């Protein structure tokens with residue numbers, strides 16, 4: 001689905017990381033962990049074509065992004081749902097409209113009952129008409145997850161999806177992501193939260209990648 005081959009990235013200063021090789025096969029579940037500032041968000045941005053690698057190859061659904069134009073990459077990105085770290089809602093639009101926004105942008109009409117089902121799945125039917133600033137942290141994260149999956153993507157990339165929520169809400173979000181994986185979606189979660197990773201490992205076969213010292217390392221058993 002998504003493959004990085006010997007990838008390096010620099011924002012202009014020194015290299016943030018280099019020699020990063022990873023593969024997210026269909027239906028796989030990965031965690032990406034590592035210290036703050038190691039470059040997890042940056043790596044996710046490379047995985048969905050938001051940034052271009054300074055060296056190496058990024059393949060999205062088998063296609064080398066270096067050979068693709070912006071429109072091609074935009075098309076491929078529709079197959080990837082992203083849960084951003086800061087959620088990024090349009091605060092003047094109700095929650096339901098924020099969740100449906102990717103459909104609107106793509107010029108597609110979603111069936112109202114599908115949106116209703118999605119709101120029910122994330123437990124936000126009651127909050128559908130509220131504005132994003134009125135939501136709690138956990139509600140915002142669930143709304144962000146709903147928005148990420150509304151286009152039925154093949155891959156879900158979640159950047160700290162349980163940041164700023166309590167343990168019960170972390171578990172609830174994790175359960176939703178595991179459900180998506182059981183439906184066949186490829187899932188990558190960037191997180192600092194090692195207890196979340198431990199909790200997931202009893203539920204799903206997850207591979208843990210650690211970004212540290214400018215390299216990707218497979219995390220050992222000492223999580």
Ligand SMILES: Nc1ncnc2c1ncn2[C@@H]1O[C@H](COP(=O)(O)OP(=O)(O)OP(=O)(O)O)[C@@H](O)[C@H]1O
Pocket residue numbers: 011016034035036037038039040041042043
């Ligand atoms: N647009 C940018 N321009 C310049 N430097 C940037 C930019 N975005 C991020 N950085 C820097 O790149 C480094 C990695 O940032 P990134 O957000 O990818 O790390 P992270 O591992 O996700 O961190 P955290 O766990 O704290 O969210 C940081 O030092 C950050 O300041």
